[in-house]
Amino acid sequence: MASGSEDFNRWGPKHLSSVDWHNADHRRSVSACLVKGAYVLESDRQETRGGSECLSPPWWEAFHFKLVYQLIDGVDNSIFGAIFHYTPPAYTYHRSLDRSPQYVFAFRGTVKKEGSFSRDLDLDLDVIRNGLHESCRFKTAMKAVHDVVSVVGSSSVWLTGHSLGAAIGMLAGKNMAKRGSFLEAYLFNPPFVSPPIERIVKDQKVRHGLRFAGTLIKAGLAFAASENHNNSKGIEDSFAVISGWIPCLFVNPLDPICAEYVGYFEHRRKLQDMGAGKLARLTSQHSLGNMTMNAVGLKGFETSEPLHLLPSANLTVNLNSNRELSKYHGLNQWWRPDLNLSCRVYKY
Numbered sequence: 001m002a003s004g005s006e007d008f009n010r011w012g013p014k015h016l017s018s019v020d021w022h023n024a025d026h027r028r029s030v031s032a033c034l035v036k037g038a039y040v041l042e043s044d045r046q047e048t049r050g051g052s053e054c055l056s057p058p059w060w061e062a063f064h065f066k067l068v069y070q071l072i073d074g075v076d077n078s079i080f081g082a083i084f085h086y087t088p089p090a091y092t093y094h095r096s097l098d099r100s101p102q103y104v105f106a107f108r109g110t111v112k113k114e115g116s117f118s119r120d121l122d123l124d125l126d127v128i129r130n131g132l133h134e135s136c137r138f139k140t141a142m143k144a145v146h147d148v149v150s151v152v153g154s155s156s157v158w159l160t161g162h163s164l165g166a167a168i169g170m171l172a173g174k175n176m177a178k179r180g181s182f183l184e185a186y187l188f189n190p191p192f193v194s195p196p197i198e199r200i201v202k203d204q205k206v207r208h209g210l211r212f213a214g215t216l217i218k219a220g221l222a223f224a225a226s227e228n229h230n231n232s233k234g235i236e237d238s239f240a241v242i243s244g245w246i247p248c249l250f251v252n253p254l255d256p257i258c259a260e261y262v263g264y265f266e267h268r269r270k271l272q273d274m275g276a277g278k279l280a281r282l283t284s285q286h287s288l289g290n291m292t293m294n295a296v297g298l299k300g301f302e303t304s305e306p307l308h309l310l311p312s313a314n315l316t317v318n319l320n321s322n323r324e325l326s327k328y329h330g331l332n333q334w335w336r337p338d339l340n341l342s343c344r345v346y347k348y
Contacts (some may be wrong), residue, residue: 109163
């Protein structure tokens with residue numbers, strides 16, 4: 001994140017003078033700002049800013065949150081996230097509490113600064129190879145989420161993150177859902193580990209054809225896997241267990257990192273409309289890359305369920321046409337008041 005964008009008074013959402021927690025736009029904007037606060041916390045650490053020089057506190061204090069805990073990566077000692085506690089003013093307490101969180105876990109993404117970039121890049125590669133669950137960063141996050149939920153309950157805890165942080169939040173949310181705790185989640189530009197067909201193929205019919213071909217290949221590999229009694233059945237059972245968890249995903253169709261979520265859910269919907277719902281449910285649980293590597297016995301990649309695949313989601317797509325990479329993968333797009341958004345809920 002560029003240091004010039006760390007000043008809340010200059011770059012924060014000036015239109016949010018007060019928060020209506022029943023307003024989805026407000027919930028999205030505040031969640032994005034808390035993630036920004038996690039980014040700037042790490043920047044404060046690297047720049048050795050302290051006291052009044054710190055730029056991070058306004059990103060949460062403006063919305064009446066208090067920083068209660070910094071999440072530290074045990075490998076490089078960087079701050080990768082934070083736990084915030086909502087402390088509303090007395091005069092707004094009765095009006096907003098029923099829709100507001102009590103605690104929010106905010107996870108930052110990759111920071112392009114020397115003090116943490118190498119470690120962040122290693123974790124980006126873990127996402128690609130489906131090994132994030134083995135990292136100490138995720139284990140630290142998961143333990144913290146579990147500990148807080150065990151005390152205050154799942155209805156009071158939110159997860160939010162951007163890019164790599166969205167992947168951490170998604171994996172934590174999936175794990176908690178398997179335990180019966182469905183946490184509200186706001187995940188910005190979450191990585192989808194697949195060729196970004198939605199981004200690179202312009203013709204809609206060609207996109208649908210490519211995805212349909214992939215569906216047929218996955219169906220064949222899934223059948224072969226079931227005959228060999230590998231972990232396919234376990235993935236299917238896990239998918240059903242977490243189907244009631246509906247995280248809010250925020251994607252930009254111009255962003256190759258997350259754009260394929262649009263095609264993933266829309267292709268499944270089209271198959272269901274065609275009467276191929278069973279095929280859609282089967283193949284949406286599997287990654288073609290993982291299945292192919294497992295089928296040929298390729299070592300070095302994880303065989304657990306793919307992180308990026310979800311049974312259900314509330315998908316919000318930013319239709320604004322800015323063409324700069326730093327803009328369409330940027331976090332600050334999500335608190336702008338002039339967004340052209342398309343929203344749809346997909347249920348398994």
